[in-house]
Each structure stands twice: as structure tokens, then as C-alpha cells.
Amino acid sequence: MADTETLDDLVRRVDPDRWLASRFIGDLAARADVIALFGLNYELARVAGGVSNALMGEIRITWWREAMEEIAAGKPPRKHPNVEALAASRFDPNALATLAEARFADLDEGPLKDEAAVLAYVDATAGTLAVLAARRLDASADPHAVKGAARAFGLTGLWRLAQAGRSRLPETWTREDVVGRVEAQLKAARGEVRGLPVAAFPAVAPAALARPHLKGREMSDLERKARLTFAVATGRL
Incomplete structure (x- = not known):
């Protein structure tokens, strides 16, 4: 994600199908939350294709899972645009942590x-x-x-x-x-x-x-x- 790229820009670039569907969400606050969710999905989905071994993939997915668990525990969000957007959203961070957990399966050979x-x-x-x-x-x-x-x-x-x-x-x-x-x-x-x-x-x-x-x-x-x-x-x- 480039310094000048917003979360909405990112999702538009990497997940155009879901981004276009989000344009039909009239409630702008809800749309922003859903875009943050789609951003998390991208971050998780790209892990397996971007690491040289399963251990590195586990570390990256664990980072996201723990970031969501920290939000659930009431801790300040990590300094990452997507994490901060999810912390401000109406999603249950425990459910987001579960979404991250599911992505460990991507690392299986x-x-x-x-x-x-x-x-x-x-x-x-x-x-x-x-x-x-x-x-x-x-x-x-x-x-x-x-x-x-x-x-x-x-x-x-x-x-x-x-x-x-x-x-x-x-x-x-x-x-x-x-x-x-x-x-x-x-x-x-x-x-x-x-x-x-x-x-x-x-x-x-x-x-x-x-x-x-x-x-x-x-x-x-x-x-x-x-x-x-x-x-x-x-x-x-």
C-alpha cells in the first residue's frame, strides 16, 4: 500500500469485484467498514503467495490475528491503516481474528x-x-x-x-x-x-x-x- 493510497484505493486495485459491489452500499459508514473488511481479506489472502516458506507465512498471519485479538481486549490498535480502520469499525474483532485463523490453511502444501x-x-x-x-x-x-x-x-x-x-x-x-x-x-x-x-x-x-x-x-x-x-x-x- 503506497503512502498516498487510501484503503478504498487499495481495495479498488486488488479486489475490483467486491469494491464495485461496495458502491451499492448507501450508508457511507457501513461502506467504510466493509472496505476495511475487504482490505483485511486481501492482506490475509496474499500471505501464502508472498512468502518463501510456511513459517514466514505463519508469522504474518499471526500478526493479523493478534492485532484483532488486541482490539478485542481493548488495547490501542497497531499503527497500520487497515488495523486502525477495523478498530474503528462495528465488526466484532473476535470474528476478524477467526477470519485470520482460517488463512493458516493457505500455508498447507x-x-x-x-x-x-x-x-x-x-x-x-x-x-x-x-x-x-x-x-x-x-x-x-x-x-x-x-x-x-x-x-x-x-x-x-x-x-x-x-x-x-x-x-x-x-x-x-x-x-x-x-x-x-x-x-x-x-x-x-x-x-x-x-x-x-x-x-x-x-x-x-x-x-x-x-x-x-x-x-x-x-x-x-x-x-x-x-x-x-x-x-x-x-x-x-
Whole structure:
């Protein structure tokens, strides 16, 4: 993060799908909190690809987990823009520490062994992120209402990671296997999101971008905006 780059700028650069979805959050305080959450997700997700060994990765993830635990204990936040933003947010820092804990799995060698392991990982990472965002946007949001959408987007993220040479998917899985599972989750999500408060929908909106990502083509900002606008306006993924 450059000295002149804001947290919002950072998320826009590194996570454009979620950043664009956050533009549909009308409450500016809630939007700022969600951006801080997405910033934390980026910091955690990039650890595994940025270290030369698992020990260094453990040290970095532990730094973030302990930073959240210190906030929970009422200590002053560490001097880091993202930590300070999260300390000022309405998120439960213990939940943020749990999100950090889930990322230790990124440091394991080899792929996840089967579908159950993949879904458990996605639920703990993309799923927890979506639940936290949804509950921040509307405290009445049912965590189950975001499950399918978060899984669809999380599975797509794992496929894109595999295409970049860092696969965690089971060795036997093909693109067709991933597409089939994503479609199944999107089908489940269509029913689930009906019970999601309108204000919380931006938390699941990125799932509307899963299909084009699986086709392996780069979307323009205009196409992303159009797809997200349609999803938010209709409540459909």
C-alpha cells in the first residue's frame, strides 16, 4: 500500500469485484467498514503467495490475528491503516481474528483432498467474509442466506488461483467439475438470497460475476458494473 493510497484505493486495485459491489452500499459508514473488511481479506489472502516458506507465512498471519485479538481486549490498535480502520469499525474483532485463523490453511502444501475440504475452506474464508459484510449492512441478515453465493464466488476464486499456478483444488477436478459445482451453488443461492434484506445484498452481489470469470475472460469495469447493477436491482444472481 503506497503512502498516498487510501484503503478504498487499495481495495479498488486488488479486489475490483467486491469494491464495485461496495458502491451499492448507501450508508457511507457501513461502506467504510466493509472496505476495511475487504482490505483485511486481501492482506490475509496474499500471505501464502508472498512468502518463501510456511513459517514466514505463519508469522504474518499471526500478526493479523493478534492485532484483532488486541482490539478485542481493548488495547490501542497497531499503527497500520487497515488495523486502525477495523478498530474503528462495528465488526466484532473476535470474528476478524477467526477470519485470520482460517488463512493458516493457505500455508498447507498440496491441494485440498476432496469436496468436503474445499467447501469447509470456502465457508471459513469467502463465507465468513460475506456473513460479516451482510450482518454489518443489516444486523438481521441470516448467515444461511449468503451461503450459496459465497460458495459460488469462493469456488470461482480457487479456480482463478489455479489458473495462476497456485491450485488448492483436488487434483482430479477439471474446469467442468468446478463449473458444475459453482452452478449448483448459484442455483441454491437464488432461493437463499430471497430472505436477505435489501441493504445486505451487496455482500453477495459479487457472485453475479462468477460465470464470466469461469470462462477465463477479463471483464471491463463497465461490464462488471452492468452485471452488478442488474443483480442488485433485481435481487438475482
